[in-house]
Amino acid sequence: MSAHAGGIELQDDLNNKVVLPQPAQRIVSLAPSVTELLFSAGAGSKVVAAVDYSDFPEEAKTLPRVGGYTQLDIERILALRPDVVIGWKSGNHPAALEQLRKLNIPVYITETRFLDQIPTTLERFGLMAGTQAQAQQEAEHFRNTLHRLKTQYQHKTPVRVFYQVWNQPLITINRQNLINQVIEACGGQNVFAELNTIAPRIDVEAVLKANPDAIVASGMGIERPEWLDEWLKWPAIKAVKNHQLHFIPPGHIQRQTVRVLLGTERLCQQLEQTRHTMDGQP
Template sequence: MLERLLALCLLALALPAAAAIEIKDDLGQATTLAAPPQRIVSLLPSLTETVCELGACGRLVGVDRYSNYPASVNALPKVGGIDDTNVELIASLRPDVVLVAVSSRVTDRLRALGLKVIALEPRSYRDVQRVLGVIGQVLAVPDAQRVWRHIEAGVSAAAGSVPPAARGLRVYYEVASGLYAAGTASFMGETLARLGAGNIIPAELGPFPKINPEFVVKANPGVIMVGSRGAEGLAERPGWSRIDAVRRGRICVFKPDEGDILSRPGPRMAEAAQIMARCLREKAGS
């Protein structure tokens, strides 16, 4: 028995140790994980959805208040939002790693507590593909890019559903109250381009610029896309009754659950493309 135990010990010593996981995040910070994390806190909905899409929803132990998909994450502790993140609650969850947005205000505090933090913030199609690869590496998922292939196929299918009459329609997409728009450089703008639509917001204004109302009037979009909250009183804005989209009723108002899908650069981008494509199809003939 003693010889067998000794042989097993020698065999264990001879086996190579599991390779550490080396990650460089979007802030340029390097993080080393001894093994794939089993307890994860996510502070960005798109990252939460990516973890779940890669089959690791069961490893999540806490999420931000806006993470609501898939439904199972609603049962997890909510650790606040970008302005009121509960650092003490996060620490009490004993995470192996915390996934945060680049814009998170608690990254340094979390690191000061000795927590492993990875900052990732997808803002474009290329970013989404890259972030999928990084999270796949963190989770030790061998083919994370299968999710990207599914997204690409879905977006292409959505583009194929847009009739010729809808292609070239110039769109104003209002992403938030205060006239914040989706610019050409945003992932939403990239989706519009894939669908063959135009965008009244030029690339030089950035991904999500705040727009003067008169700018929209002068640009005279043929279609307006907006969330249900932003749609209230839209037609009564000064001068907006002259906009072609308003005059012809070409305004797509997205429900809150649709707004979540549209605003998250992650696994559901193909669904977002389908929602935009449906809008273009419906408004092309009006």
């Protein structure tokens, strides 16, 4: 990626070339995580609209809306005259993104599935918005903090983890997921890492068979979900027997943003607690 007298040229996460004649002053974000990363990269003042659920930081709540990430208001986007639209491969409809391209609007597509992509995305957003200094600072802080946590926890005694996204249906994650990388950074082992889909549905019997050392849930809000305590009905599970039912707010672990460092630090501390309960277990 580069910025020069002739403009800005870089590749998005799908290796599409994106060219801007100058730093973008009007940016439309098509994913809540994109909105949050733009603010982290120092480009919040250049975001003229976002999709529903763009709720962090606080300033993002007042941005004009262009629909939900799965159903975009193309006319509204055009009326905003954006210099660039930043989309999300897994969330936005491909036809809508292609329609924007055909209307000669530069489209940058993100697909951030792994921890090391977050600082790179920050740097790219900073380049597009002309806020490289703040973006670089945030990116380096992210890399340094993640390195510190990995150095401290990654090679400790492995903790077998069941990560519960939801209860009905019972949903977990496999290895092709940012959350799996967080678990591994903390020295954990995702008991369902080998399943085929990114967010597979499972049943209680599968959890009983896996017999995890820790159960970690997120839910939908900042409060611990009541359904996490449903596992108390199964005292034979190590995590239940040793009182290792943990909660992390979804915004700290399920969004591909700088806040995932908060979730990583919290999970590492939780798994360290679990290790102390594992001493002497067969």
